Amino acid sequence: MTKKPSSQRPLRVGLISLGCAKNLVDAEIMLGSLLKSGVEITNDAAQADALIVNTCSFIDSAQEESVDTILESAEVREANHRGQSLIVSGCLPQRFRDELPGLLPEVDAFMGIDQVAQVADIVKQAVQNRQNKIGKSSTSNIQHPTSKGKITGRLAELEKNRATTEHEKTESVRGTKKFGKTKTVVSEQQLKTQNSKLKTDLPILDVTPRPTFIPDFATPRFRLTPKHFAYLKIAEGCNHPCSFCIIPRMRGSHRSRQQADIVAEAKALIADGVKEINLISQDSTYYGLDLRPNHSRAISSPEKFSAAAKSLAADATTICTLLRELNALPGDFWIRLLYTHPAHWTDELIQTIADCPKVARYVDIPLQHIHENMLERMRRETSQQYIVDLIRKIRAGVPGIALRTTFIVGFPGETEASFETLLDFIRETKFERLGVFTYSKEDGTRAGAMTGQIPDQVKQQRRKLAMAAQHKIARRISESFVGRELKVLVEGRAGAKQLQAANVSSWEHGMIREAEIKNSKLKTENYLVARGEADAPDIDGRIYVRGHLPVGEFARVKIIGHTDYDLIAEPASQRHAAA
Numbered sequence: 001m002t003k004k005p006s007s008q009r010p011l012r013v014g015l016i017s018l019g020c021a022k023n024l025v026d027a028e029i030m031l032g033s034l035l036k037s038g039v040e041i042t043n044d045a046a047q048a049d050a051l052i053v054n055t056c057s058f059i060d061s062a063q064e065e066s067v068d069t070i071l072e073s074a075e076v077r078e079a080n081h082r083g084q085s086l087i088v089s090g091c092l093p094q095r096f097r098d099e100l101p102g103l104l105p106e107v108d109a110f111m112g113i114d115q116v117a118q119v120a121d122i123v124k125q126a127v128q129n130r131q132n133k134i135g136k137s138s139t140s141n142i143q144h145p146t147s148k149g150k151i152t153g154r155l156a157e158l159e160k161n162r163a164t165t166e167h168e169k170t171e172s173v174r175g176t177k178k179f180g181k182t183k184t185v186v187s188e189q190q191l192k193t194q195n196s197k198l199k200t201d202l203p204i205l206d207v208t209p210r211p212t213f214i215p216d217f218a219t220p221r222f223r224l225t226p227k228h229f230a231y232l233k234i235a236e237g238c239n240h241p242c243s244f245c246i247i248p249r250m251r252g253s254h255r256s257r258q259q260a261d262i263v264a265e266a267k268a269l270i271a272d273g274v275k276e277i278n279l280i281s282q283d284s285t286y287y288g289l290d291l292r293p294n295h296s297r298a299i300s301s302p303e304k305f306s307a308a309a310k311s312l313a314a315d316a317t318t319i320c321t322l323l324r325e326l327n328a329l330p331g332d333f334w335i336r337l338l339y340t341h342p343a344h345w346t347d348e349l350i351q352t353i354a355d356c357p358k359v360a361r362y363v364d365i366p367l368q369h370i371h372e373n374m375l376e377r378m379r380r381e382t383s384q385q386y387i388v389d390l391i392r393k394i395r396a397g398v399p400g401i402a403l404r405t406t407f408i409v410g411f412p413g414e415t416e417a418s419f420e421t422l423l424d425f426i427r428e429t430k431f432e433r434l435g436v437f438t439y440s441k442e443d444g445t446r447a448g449a450m451t452g453q454i455p456d457q458v459k460q461q462r463r464k465l466a467m468a469a470q471h472k473i474a475r476r477i478s479e480s481f482v483g484r485e486l487k488v489l490v491e492g493r494a495g496a497k498q499l500q501a502a503n504v505s506s507w508e509h510g511m512i513r514e515a516e517i518k519n520s521k522l523k524t525e526n527y528l529v530a531r532g533e534a535d536a537p538d539i540d541g542r543i544y545v546r547g548h549l550p551v552g553e554f555a556r557v558k559i560i561g562h563t564d565y566d567l568i569a570e571p572a573s574q575r576h577a578a579a
Contacts, residue, residue, distance in 0.1 A: 010040045013123055014048035016073070017224070018066055019056025021231045021280050021338075021538075023090060024224060025215070027054045030089065030119045032220030037120035041222070045076060050085040050123045050130075055092035057250060059440035066092050067151050074106035085130040087111065087123060094250045095444075096155055097207040103151050105203075108133075112207030113236075113251065117219055126204055211237065211252035217264045228275045228489060228552035229537055234262055234322065235281035239290075240300050240341065242368075243379045243446035244408065244439065247282060256287050259317045263325055275489055275554060276334045276360075277326070278537065284337055285344035288317035301381045302343045309346055320352040327356035332554060334489070336536060338364045343381045345390055350397035360533040361398060366406045370425040371418035374411055377450070391429060402534035404433035409466055410459030411439045413452035419462050426469045432477055433540050436466045471564060478541075478562035485572050488530035488557050490549045491542075530557065530569075547571045 013034055017027035030052065031041055042048050051073055055066035070088055077084045085108045093100055093110040100110055109126035111119065214236045215221070223230055237252040238245075266277055281287065289295065289308060299308045309318065319337075326335050335358050342365055353359050369375055372384050394401060407422060426434065438459035442448050528545040535541050547570050549555045561568035 010038050011049045011123065011127060012040045012042045012047055013050045013052065014042050014045045015052045015054065016069055017054040018069060019054075019058065019062060019091070021278070022233065022236075022282070023054060023056055025221075025231050025233045025280070026090065026113065026116050028221045028224055029116045029215055029219055030054070031222035031224070033117050033119050034123065035222055036220045039120060039123065045073070045084075046080050048081075048084060050087055050127050051077070052087045052089055052119070052123070055088060055090040057091040057095045058247065059442060061440065063092065063155065066090075070104060070107065071151075077106075083130060083134050085109070085123070085126040087126050089116065089119070091250045093205075093207050094211065095246065097205065097209065099155070101203050101205055103155070107203050109204035110207060111204075113211040114208045114213040115206050116213065117215070118206075122204060122206060129204065211250075212255065214255050214257055216257060216261045217268070225537075226491070226552065227273050228491075229278065230269050230274045230276070231278045231280050232262065232265060232269065233257070233281060234279050234284060235287050238282035239286065240283065240343075240381070241379045243377065243450070244368075244411065244442065246442050246445055249444070251282060254281075254283060254286055254290050256281075256290050256317070258291075259288070259322050259325065262322060263329070266326055267329060270329060270331045270333055273552065274333065275552065276336060276537075278336045278338055279322075280338050282339060283341045283344065285319055285340045285349065287319040287322060291317050300343060302386060305344050306346060309348075318348075320346075320348050323352050323356055323359055327358045333358060334360045334533065336360045336362060338536065340365045342367055342387055342390055345394070347393070347397075350394055353401070354398045361401045362404065362534055362536065363394060363401060364404045364536065368406065368408050369411065369414075369418075369422060370407075371414075371421040374414055374418050374422075377413055377447070378408070378411060379446070402432035403429075404435075404536070404540065405431050406435045406437060407466065408437045408439050409462040410454040410456075412447055412450035412454065414439075414454060414462075419465075423466060423469055426466060427473070430473050430477070431470070432534055434470045434473075435539070436463050436470075438463050474565050475562075478565065478567060481559045481567055482562060484559050485556055486532045486543070486559060486567075486569070487554055488532050488543050488545070488569075490528055490530045490545070490551050490553055490555055492529060492551050494527040494529040494544055530555070532567075541565045541567065543567045543569050545569045545571065 015027055015031060017024055035041060045051055053066070053070050053073060055070070056062040057066060070086070074086055077086060086106060087109040088100070088104070088107050089111045090113070094112045096103075097110070097112065100107070108130050109122050111122050115122060215233060225231065235254060235256040237254045238248045239254045240248065269277060286305075289299065289305070289312075292308075292312060295308075299305050312318065323335065323337070335356070337353075337359065340363060345365075353361075353363075367382075367387055368378055368380055370384050370387060375382060375384065391403065394403065407426075409419065409422070438456070439447075439454065441453060526546075528547070528549055528551070530543045530545050530549075531537070531540070532543055535543070543557065543559075544566060545555075545557050546560075546568070549557075549571055556572035557569035558572045559567050559569050
């Protein structure tokens with residue numbers, strides 16, 4: 001069945017966003033830009049004239065999820081709405097810009113990270129192209145859906161044979177005359193001109209090789225998070241050379257937003273009722289260093305970074321100046337710092353967190369490993385002793401802080417001895433929050449070509465052992481909270497599934513809960529779900545509150561019990577009344 005867009009109403013667009021919070025912000029920008037252009041947003045894919053799939057391509061499982069979603073969307077379209085335009089955005093087309101059009105003929109347009117703010121023009125042209133294509137086709141020559149295995153296999157083959165591009169060999173263009181001149185800004189007329197030179201059944205391809213886009217306060221945005229919390233992107237891209245990671249190639253070099261622009265957005269969010277601002281980027285601790293005059297991005301190591309930070313002018317922008325200015329804003333809210341890199345911590349940052357009461361006592365600091373050989377093979381630019389000293393300084397400088405980290409097990413060359421070193425470190429350090437990945441072999445990365453690849457069975461076993469070690473620690477930490485009062489942010493009424501299971505798995509953060517909630521009270525009573533300072537949205541534990549509290553607001557609760565990773569509480573006022 002083919003439905004034509006009605007000329008009596010605006011275009012209707014649906015959007016599916018996959019992956020991390022940074023990808024979610026890109027989706028919010030696309031929705032904001034579409035709404036500003038007069039497009040109508042719908043949650044019903046069957047009613048959409050165009051469907052956007054915002055993809056992730058970080059690791060194999062995320063890439064497979066993206067391909068699955070694209071193919072499923074194409075199948076639903078063929079069955080219910082053949083006139084619907086299918087558009088693929090995000091990291092997958094950014095990573096495979098030249099190959100995807102041939103691999104996914106079902107797709108009508110591919111767009112990259114630089115194009116998120118121009119999505120409305122791309123959607124309009126893709127819808128028109130789809131109508132032209134359908135008008136020339138018949139039921140008998142509909143192309144059968146592409147095989148997922150064929151696509152994922154071909155993508156892996158392409159990465160194996162891929163040569164390093166000139167963009168990857170050169171330094172960042174930021175700070176040079178070329179900066180800001182590589183982005184392709186596509187107008188509707190340009191798209192029409194482009195398409196007139198091509199066959200109308202070819203998809204639109206608008207993906208710049210090396211992204212340079214960074215949103216600002218003026219960029220339209222429609223938030224997808226609940227009213228009480230938001231993600232605030234402070235920078236984009238990454239300069240780190242980690243051997244397992246493809247992000248710098250997909251997202252480009254690190255580029256920071258201006259501090260005044262971030263503060264303006266934060267003010268607007270607070271005025272809109274946001275109680276928790278989650279600062280995100282690929283490397284939040286690097287924020288501002290690329291804004292210095294004639295900067296070099298080759299300062300990733302702790303020694304070079306520290307020297308560069310100390311040489312900054314007194315009025316230079318850093319993560320510390322940003323945190324202090326945000327902390328000074330009026331209102332009752334939390335500031336949560338996510339995605340920090342261990343190599344870029346400074347004594348000033350520790351002191352800044354200690355001095356700023358609105359900055360949550362919580363640190364997200366992915367370490368990936370602790371064994372010297374593994375850190376070197378991963379190209380993490382930190383040593384075992386450096387990490388041990390840093391954790392000691394953070395805990396001493398900010399008493400009561402919750403440390404969240406992630407580790408990778410099964411990395412190429414990881415011996416039993418190096419894994420045992422990691423287990424010992426987990427047991428000794430007692431992280432408040434911890435997730436574990438099994439290594440995902442990514443073709444196109446240095447680690448993907450390394451010798452000493454570990455069998456999947458061994459990876460999974462090591463992950464189980466690491467999570468078992470953390471499980472014991474987590475139970476003791478949860479138990480230590482019983483009897484204490486905490487300030488929490490109330491999320492809403494707890495659903496049956498939340499109460500029945502504490503089993504959350506995320507490709508980005510690793511599994512963070514292990515088993516079904518065994519506490520019978522959580523299965524039979526109504527609860528609110530809340531979070532404390534030590535719990536970031538979607539990735540950490542929860543506090544289940546038995547009682548009535550205003551949703552989307554802060555409250556005081558008394559901890560009365562715990563599960564493995566979650567706490568059980570009652571409103572503090574209720575406890576006082578009962579007494």
